[in-house]
Amino acid sequence: MNYNCYQLNWNTNVTVEQLEKSLLPIEVKEKIDILEDEIGKEFFKKQHEKLGIKSLGNEIRYNEIISCLFNNVSNNIVLIKLTENKRAFIKNFVDVAIKYANNEVYLFILENEFGINSRLVDKSFIRIDELLAELQSFFSVFSLIHKNLQITIIELKGFTKFRLETVGNYTKIHSNEH
Numbered sequence: 001m002n003y004n005c006y007q008l009n010w011n012t013n014v015t016v017e018q019l020e021k022s023l024l025p026i027e028v029k030e031k032i033d034i035l036e037d038e039i040g041k042e043f044f045k046k047q048h049e050k051l052g053i054k055s056l057g058n059e060i061r062y063n064e065i066i067s068c069l070f071n072n073v074s075n076n077i078v079l080i081k082l083t084e085n086k087r088a089f090i091k092n093f094v095d096v097a098i099k100y101a102n103n104e105v106y107l108f109i110l111e112n113e114f115g116i117n118s119r120l121v122d123k124s125f126i127r128i129d130e131l132l133a134e135l136q137s138f139f140s141v142f143s144l145i146h147k148n149l150q151i152t153i154i155e156l157k158g159f160t161k162f163r164l165e166t167v168g169n170y171t172k173i174h175s176n177e178h
Helices: 026-047 057-061 064-069 084-099 112-118 128-139
Strands: 004-007 013-021 076-083 103-112 152-159 164-169 171-173
Touching: 013 128, 026 057, 026 064, 026 076, 026 171, 064 112, 076 112, 103 112, 112 152, 112 164, 128 152
Parallel strands: 076 103, 103 152
Antiparallel strands: 004 013, 004 152, 164 171
16 A cells, blocks of 8 residues: 555644655564555455445445454554544544553555545545644643653555546546556
8 A cells, every 4th residue: 555654743743754665663564565465455346346345334334354453552552543523533542642652653544636536435534734722732732651652653645556546426446467
């Protein structure tokens, strides 16, 4: 998948610093590859003999392989999918901070254009700028107890193995392999 990586910083203000993908643990990179493969399978299955799809949220939500990629600690690393409604972000963030305070946390979000065009989730997903604004607002009132909390944001920007086509109100996926 194409993605940006950001390290969340808590100094005096909440900020993000872009990270090189090469700094990600191999385990995280492998899970990103599995995620792309599984999303592709669900996309192709749903669009079979159709013009395209309007939504893929339930298929992703109930895919067992995708579900196993997230919220499971392995080698002190945990991946968290944050593609729900942006109104739930602070609650989810606090839950993650409490539950995984001693782990390396990787938050998965969608880049705006990719999130809208791919139709992987509905349009209420949180974007990077909204995430930062929410955290800045939250931490202007509350302070972080777990100063060693390590959070990296993975912003998914697109597929490497697939390309998307918009056909009217539908999105169709195509393989990049010929």
